[in-house]
Amino acid sequence: MAFTDKLAAAKSAPRPTRDVTVALDSAVEARRKELSDELDAARDNDDPRLAAGRDPAELQQQIDALEAEYAAALIVIRFTRLPGQEWAELTLRNPARPNVIADTIVGGYNVHAVTRAAAIVSGVIVDGDEEYSPTEAEWNDLFDTISGYEFGNVVDTVYALNQSDAQQAIELAGKALAAIHDSGRMSLPQ
Template structure:
């Protein structure tokens, strides 16, 4: 194959993407966790009630009264949960743009992760997220404004922020390095 054929084949491929779900309202997540714990306790209470009946000589009649009530409360809360979740999709940047971002965001000397990669890991990944990320909804893909990204980042927990950063970094740094390594190993040219 000549270089034009190789490039044409590569250009016909869609760029890699990654999707993450993040919670924009931690209070909803805490409430759901509490409801799940209440459901667990209700099931234990129902199991204990069935065991007590059996010890008293009565035929064990499994009861689910408490669990059913807790399950109904959890299901009623599902709408609130769905309103607090946002699905984001990120697309891999071309190598030149990624390189420009890494050059524009020098490493923080007091951060080991930055020293390992030679650039500000969080700033590069956050900027790339804002450049390539879209919100997925029932209506399709929605571009967010820089102001919306700022507001979103301020609402996220550290865990959810890290989900975004890791997805973007994986797309642009880790996955490509793994592809090259796998190809080299596959042809025995290591």
């Protein structure tokens, strides 16, 4: 395949995307944890007086109701791979923090600042078939609301989409090309 054909195919292909689910109701999460702890205590105690008279079936019903409520608080964020030059610009604008190992490992930039900035420009909220593009203020509120675990998922997803997935794909393609070349089946590009 000629270079111009490869370039045209690459330009017409949709950019890769990845989804992350986060919850926007920590109060429900905390209440569910309390009820789960009570349910564990009620199940562990043969003496119902030690379980504060809580019926395990009643507790399970309350947990089920909370889980349905919690499910309604979940949102899906879809991120799209940025053009390479745009990603590179973000890495240049956000130098590595001193003594932060993660920044050193990823290539000398502030991985949290870069992925957060990339998330804002490449992310949308998905609701069924609808997509909503939050404002920068809404993104800031979202990041202030979600847990550290959820923010870590955003960081990992945006990093993988823009950096590590592409790196792994090129490494695999290089190995395949080397195998073809070593077997003598290599033809020169047109």
